Amino acid sequence: MRRSAAPSQLLKRSQFRPPFVGGVAKRPCLEVKTPSGQSPGLSKPTQVRSPKDILSLIQTPGSAPLGNCEHPHTSDSTNTALTDDDTLEKNIVPDDSPSQSTISDQTVSPSDKLYLQSSYSVSNSNNLVPGRDFVRPGHTQSHASARRPLGQTVQPGAVWSRQVRPGVTPPTGEENQEPPQTKYYSVVWCKRSNKKHKKWEGDAVLIVKTRSVVLKDTEGREIGRGMGYKLADLASLQDGSTLPVGSKEVEIQSSISAESFASGSCFIGEMEPSPATQPLVRPRPKPKPFRLPTLSRPSHTTENNRSNPTPLFDPARPDALVMPRPPSQHQWQNSNSVVVDVVVDPHVSGHLRPHQQEGVVFLYECVMGYRTHDTNGAILADEMGLGKTLQCVALVWTLLKQDPYHQRPVVRRVLVVTPSSLTVNWGKEFTKWLGRSRLQVYIVDQNNKAENFGKQTISPVMVISYEMFIRCAQAIKELKFDLMICDEGHRLKNANIKTASLLGSIGCKRRVLLTGTPLQNDIQELYALVEFVNPGVLGSSASFRHVYEDPIVASQQPQSTEEERQLGTSRAAQLNRITSMFILRRTQEVINRYLPAKSEYVVFCQPTETQLEVYHRVLGCRGLNSCLAAPNGTDTLSALMTLRKVCNHPALLARGADEETVKSELIKEVAAFLPSHLEVGKYEETDSGKLAVLSCMLWALHESETREKIVVVSNYTSTLDVVAALCKRYSYTHLRLDGSTPTHRRQQLVDRFNCATSNDFVFLLSARAGGVGLNLVGASRILLYDLDWNPATDLQAMARVWRDGQRKKVHIYRLLLTGTVDEKMYQRQIKKQGLSGTVVDARESQRVHFSVQELKDLFTLHSDTACLTHDLLQCECDQQGGQAPAASYTQQDDTTHRACQLGSTSTTKSTSSTTTMDQLYSWHHLAPPFSSAVVKDWCLEAASDFITFIFSNEARTEVAPISSPSL
Ligand SMILES: Nc1ncnc2c1ncn2[C@@H]1O[C@H](COP(=O)(O)OP(=O)(O)OP(=O)(O)O)[C@@H](O)[C@H]1O
Ligand SMILES: [Mg+2]
Incomplete structure (x- = not known):
């Protein structure tokens, strides 16, 4: 009416x-004015930024580079984590007994030892030899730590001959010397004792500045501190030297560059990008080892095309979206295989906008483990409306049907977890872009129980709401999914919530998290999301806090020193560098021209x-x-x-x-x-x-x-x-x-x-x-x-x-x-x-x-x-x-x-x-x-x-x- x-x-x-x-x-x-006459609601920004603001510096492509940081950089480029030396030097004690105050004496956990012992130093990732060189997933360790295996005893004399003995009076004129630059060493440590045979307990980083030293464990936590050393003693430290630090004793393994300390890579390790982004050269087929013929074959492989494999879709078409080929290291691990081009089905790729094509390639590289060593997770954080769903549909369809080594499809089962209001929409998007004849989706609801998914063969893709997932987590665990997509995944930002821990436990290593909400505002939340998709890449929660969070937050405090600001900025840059390998965010600008x-x-x-x-x-x-x-x-x-x-x-x-x-x-x-x-x-x-x-x-x-x-x-x-x-x-x-x-x-x-x-x-x-x-x-x-x-x-x-x-x-x-x-x-x-x-x-x-x-x-x-x-x-x-x-x-x-x-x-x-x-x-x-x-x-x-x-x-x-x- x-x-x-x-x-x-x-x-x-x-x-x-x-x-x-x-x-x-x-x-x-x-009614309310600031001293400058401005409204408190609209006052001019101060120079001091909150932790959130510095985190806005941890940007993904398209945002302001870290160089835009407002902190002035002075010519003094020395980075250090030490406190003001003046304060330390007030406490200098007689030469014979340097005052070495131990702040904390923490032992290294078994898991730390495991990590330390399995660390290696990589200079050229292309020359890795599986079995010989192995590493904590996704990491190379830039400092030559653990040269001496932990627990190994040391022959007396061998190193003590080069020991720096605190208290030995150095040549005169020391007071007139220029204060030396801060130096960093990779060391092993043990409790101080008079035993001839030392049993080293862990790796650590020793920071040496003027007359004082700080000892930090591999998680960046301070475990010892000493002061009152002779300048000459500290200046003469070299590989094999030993030094008492508080109640501990350290042996120098090698020196660490200031850059490695500033970036934090001496603690967390350096994450090297795989050479996937470099131009790919078709590898020479390797001679095939003898194999008995097998009767069961993947459906898309015939005897003929096995020896002469052809891509599923024509890579030569002008509009073909061809995925990058595996980097050489990846091919090493599949040494028996011939590489074939993976081409996105033209039925889908024809609809992809340029930013979506880029997104599909990015997701493919991440889940295939091409972008980083041994990680298979990605975060697609495009702003809302950019078509994250379509990018995932293209990825899923490609992985379900193709494989770069022409063996079996990369994934067999895919799990999509979404908010409850979006489960049906996901089904509709799959149908919209692929049509029912290509792929059907199994949406878990009252009629389609999660546990029945394994009994049907029609649909390889399960879509389930977060709420329903919690109820069926056990059944889903048993189904063994090869790829998991979490839509509106910022809800997993707290690792302690049940959904996050249950999802994390289902044993699927290829994980894609979608979110339209920026991630950069809370550094702990960023850690939780990254930890979900790529467990371990940012180290343990404790090392992340010590190496990244604390220095970044400290650098933002009004009373922060220039050194703290420099350290915070370089740690933020490093964090940005690492996360940009698997986080992609584009803003709405890329799509505006398609909208009315x-x-x-x-x-x-x-x-x-x-x-x-x-x-x-x-x-x-x-x-x-x-x-x-x-x-x-x-x-x-x-x-x-x-x-x-x-x-x-x-x-x-x-x-x-x-x-x-x-x-x-x-x-x-x-x-x-x-x-x-x-x-x-x-x-x-x-x-x-x-x-x-x-x-x-x-x-x-x-x-x-x-x-x-x-x-x-x-x-x-x-x-x-x-x-x-x-x-x-x-x-x-x-x-x-x-x-x-x-x-x-x-x-x-x-x-x-x-x-x-x-x-x-x-x-x-x-x-x-x-x-x-x-x-x-x-x-x-x-x-x-x-x-x-x-x-x-x-x-x-x-x-x-x-x-x-x-x-x-x-x-x-x-x-x-x-x-x-x-x-x-x-x-x-x-x-x-x-x-x-x-x-x-x-x-x-x-x-x-x-x-x-x-x-x-x-x-x-x-x-x-x-x-x-x-x-x-x-x-x-x-x-x-x-x-x-x-x-x-x-x-x-x-x-x-x-x-x-x-x-x-x-x-x-x-x-x-x-x-x-x-x-x-x-x-x-x-x-x-x-x-x-x-x-x-x-x-x-x-x-x-x-x-x-x-x-x-x-x-x-x-x-x-x-x-x-x-x-
Ligand atoms: N290339 C395209 N051509 C035409 N329509 C598209 C294209 N890509 C996506 N769309 C449509 O745009 C709409 C928004 O896509 P989608 O829901 O995937 O956005 P989103 O990135 O997930 O956003 P949000 O963060 O709001 O969930 C959908 O209706 C989708 O079908
Ligand atoms: Mg969406």
Whole structure:
């Protein structure tokens, strides 16, 4: 049923109290200012970076190189982990008894010994001889450690003759000598004793600086320290010399370069890339050893093509996607085989975009173990919508059918683990790109039990949700999968959670982890994900902490020394170097040209009188003020949530609106003074500015001839109730997907909505339940009713509509209630992006931390402004989409910025598609009156009575032809 009267006519204009006079925004008096006069919410970045920021330096291709680090590099290039020598030298003791304080005396664990004993030194990986040279997977050890096998005794005399005896007075004039450079040695150590036969207990690294030494075990942990040595004694250390260090004694094995120490490779080992990326030369076939003929053969191998194998698909076709051939070392291990080209089925490869072709090659090299020695894992961290699924489909199909040695296919069984809302979608993607005749997928559900997978022969690919996997882990273990793909794999970032440990235990070495969420923000999480795909490449958890995490974090502390900063930077560079061998991330830029144009709007909605009244009341609450006096996580989030509910609809604070209202003390306090007309389920547009705007927009869209559909996203299911009530009131057909939607219903809802012939007009989506992975290209408009603290969550939601497969121009709206916490959250988002150039993880919002000053700012209502964010930009534009006076323009980073810049926020370029402060300057800034010439969006224009300000931006893209599978 269509209504003739627009909601804007139905709403009584008198119920709104305009925050500005005559449509011209007054510049507000800012309530909180920093000493420099800037808002705390938008202040200039300091030089000091958080650990997260340095981790943004650990970038994958396409991001800022480490050289962009802001730390100044001085000419003093000495790297050291020692503390200030001045302090040490104050404690110098008489020559005869050097003071050697042992910080910790830790013994080496059996597993460490195993590792140490199996270490080797490799100079040329091509010349490895299996059996002779063996190494801890993926590592070469750059220092010549363990020359003396552990546990071996030493003949007296042999080394003692060169012992440095502390206390022997050196030649005079030592004090005038230049302090020597820090030196590093590979040593073996044992407990100090007078025994003639030493039994060495472990390898270690000795750091020698001026008169002091530090001993670190192979995990980078400090196990001894000594000081007060003679300069000459330390200067004369050489291979075979011994030295007492605290309660231990060490014997020098060899010296280590400063570079090896700076990168940490003397602890973790150097991970050498395989020469796979080098041009591959067809190897000369090796003479075949005698073999009895066998009767069982792989189906695609005949006697004829065995001796003269041909690739499954023609590698000479101009559009053929040919996989790299095995590197020579790999061929050594398969010395009986002839190499044949592996070519991706043209049926699939014809659809791959260039970045997807690159991705398939990358994944292939990783899982085949071509890129690194003995590791078979990869992380594909492409931004959302780049087609990670298709890249995996191409990989799986190739490995199921082909083998570079023309023996049997590389994999026989493939396991795909996904969030529950995506299992069916994976099945659909396989069918979309391969067709049913090539491959069928076994999706585990009520009808298809995991344990029955082994009894069928039709499908080699099992798709299962994480939840179901936990229940069937034992059965799956027994099925023996050869390749495992974990979609939305950032959920495995905590190695302690059950899913991660169970998945890790199923004994499948080829592992691919997919995630659209950046990994670089938490170094421990990065470790957990890498450890999952390539166990051991970053060493043990303890060595990772000592070698990478601690120095990187230390280098970011405000009080860090130049040496610490240098060490942190080189360790971060090394970590980046290692991880880039198996982590690939591309940003949305690579796909933009395939997508239709996109218009984005940040819409500032005018608060209603009821909202202003309730908001003021909440700010005066006892609960909120005690939270300011003694901030603690729970109360703060509860206070913020209460304010956000007022922004969405004040009736959400009525008793019983949702579970939270029952739990929160603050909401109980607020409920007592709520205006009596606010009741659960009675969600009038006249009480909420945002709902009024949404109502007008939906009406305009529904009345139009364009037959467009819209997705409305919220972080709260109770807010989805509000919108659902609105849809019901105006008889708009709508679907809803939130946490309570059963798994099997989710894809059905998505399919129904995407179907061009369906009448469903609105799709109500919970950001948490449906934010990741879903394709909602049936809609061309998406409206975010509220924001998340984390820009990544909002980005994820927006990407549901503006993604491959979308053919219409996309409109993205974000609603904020003017002058409230909504605006503050938005400012935090764009500032965060601007500072770090990378987004934080999706669950970050649970760990939002605020200073008291920030809280005060968040708890301040600015009721006298049309747009606080624009005021803070101090923009002098005409607020009609025009630009500021020419004289006040500045040029920065190839982008035209307005003169209104609030200081330069950052020189770091955003690698993501979230708007940054800098970018916002170049958007259109629009204040009322909103004529169609200015707004250029009839949908928004219909709601203009209830809008105080708009930021808008049009991303025009050169649309490339859209390829679709020929099904
Ligand atoms: N080369 C292509 N040509 C046409 N459509 C494509 C292509 N690649 C992917 N698509 C389509 O683009 C959509 C997005 O792909 P997909 O779901 O794999 O993205 P994703 O990288 O997994 O994103 P997210 O991180 O959001 O899950 C899908 O509908 C997919 O079928
Ligand atoms: Mg996906």
